[in-house]
Amino acid sequence: MDDIVRQAMAKWPNVPSAYGWLGLDARGNWYLRDEQAQAAGAFASGRPGAKGALVQLEKLVDFIQRNYEVDEAGRWFFQNGPQRVFVELEATPxxxxxxxxxxxxxxxxxxxxxxxxxxxxxxxxxxxxxxxxxxxxxxxxxxxxxxxxxxxxxxxxxxxxxxxxxxxxxxxxxxxxxxx
Structure with missing residues (x-):
């Protein structure tokens, strides 16, 4: 995990977690899922638009992957500064x-x-x-x-x-x- 992320977590310890906003597909691609994508269906549903927008910015992909971890319940997440963003998995972690x-x-x-x-x-x-x-x-x-x-x-x-x-x-x- 990036040091800047650890510092943000210490500074703001009570930021609520986010659900449904990020997905990892079966080919290892990351997707940002806005409200419209979430309304289209579950990430793994295969419904048009449900995956959201493919993350193509290399530095953002690298940041997500450096801060991708799992909690004790088996939920994978991206630690985005002080906020834990839980990841929807199309297949596996x-x-x-x-x-x-x-x-x-x-x-x-x-x-x-x-x-x-x-x-x-x-x-x-x-x-x-x-x-x-x-x-x-x-x-x-x-x-x-x-x-x-x-x-x-x-x-x-x-x-x-x-x-x-x-x-x-x-x-x-x-x-x-x-x-x-």
């Missing part, structure tokens, strides 16, 4: 990129070490790593297949609906909080 050499990085660009590989009923691939649990980016599934064929990874079958509880993350803190 991490989106993994798998390079040709088998190395794995998260959507924030930092490396991860794979501990387990999973596939769900729809053929999606997930990794549990030293950094946490996440979905493999769709463009990198072939790299996972190569690692499996080479005997480096052995996937286990899972049911997608069971993953949030099993892996300890909350896909929609907004829905959990009663739609705030």
């Amino acid at each position: 991490w989106i993994w990129r798998v390079a040709a050499d088998g190395s794995v990085t998260a959507h924030d660009g930092r490396p991860a070490q794979v501990h387990a590989v999973f596939t769900d009923e729809q053929g999606r691939v997930y990794l549990r790593t030293d950094r946490g649990f996440g979905l493999v980016h769709t463009q990198d599934v072939a790299g996972v297949a190569e690692a499996v064929e080479a005997g480096r990874w052995t996937p286990q079958a899972v049911q997608a609906a069971e993953l949030p509880v099993r892996e300890g993350y909350v896909p929609s803190p907004q829905a959990q909080a009663g739609g705030r």
Whole structure:
């Protein structure tokens, strides 16, 4: 977490949390969700306009990713100065990129070490790593297949609906909080 964020938290300790205003999609992209986007539906609903506006400013993306953390209840958030902005997850808290050499990085660009590989009923691939649990980016599934064929990874079958509880993350803190 950035020092400036820690300082703001100390200076203003009682700022209310925000729900529904930020989302992470299944490809590792960040979206800002204004009232119109939230009114269009849940972030992961697939409804037109529900995702909101793609964050394209590189410095803002970097700031979000440096200050992206999880609380004790499994709700992922972006600490924006003194305000905790809970993140709506389209899929999982991490989106993994798998390079040709088998190395794995998260959507924030930092490396991860794979501990387990999973596939769900729809053929999606997930990794549990030293950094946490996440979905493999769709463009990198072939790299996972190569690692499996080479005997480096052995996937286990899972049911997608069971993953949030099993892996300890909350896909929609907004829905959990009663739609705030």
